Amino acid sequence: MARIALGLGVRELAVLAKVAPGTVSRFEAGEELKERTVEALKTALTEAGVIFIDQNGNGPGVRLRDRQP
Template identity: 80%
Template sequence: MARVALGLGVRELAALAKVAPATISRLEAGEELKERTILDIRNALDTAGIMFIDQNGNGPGVRLRDRQA
């Protein structure tokens, strides 16, 4: 959801996170990845403008960070 909200393709996010495109596809398919790999992807999304929302009654989520004028 975060990748799509940013308008990024699999290859673009992979380049930002410095991982293979297949790694992004595996993550999105729900496969298990190394913790460090997940952190690299999360950091890339955070840098690109995603805010991660802690779990509440409905589970964790994401939103776009407000753009500063």
């Protein structure tokens, strides 16, 4: 959801996170990855403008950071 909200493709996110495109696909499919890999993906998404929201009764989520004019 976060990748799509940013308009990033699998390969683009992979480059930002410095992982293989297949790793992004496995993550999105719900496969278990090493913690450092998940952190690399999360960091790349955060730096690209995603804010991760803690669970609020409906589960965790994401939103985009306000863009500066």
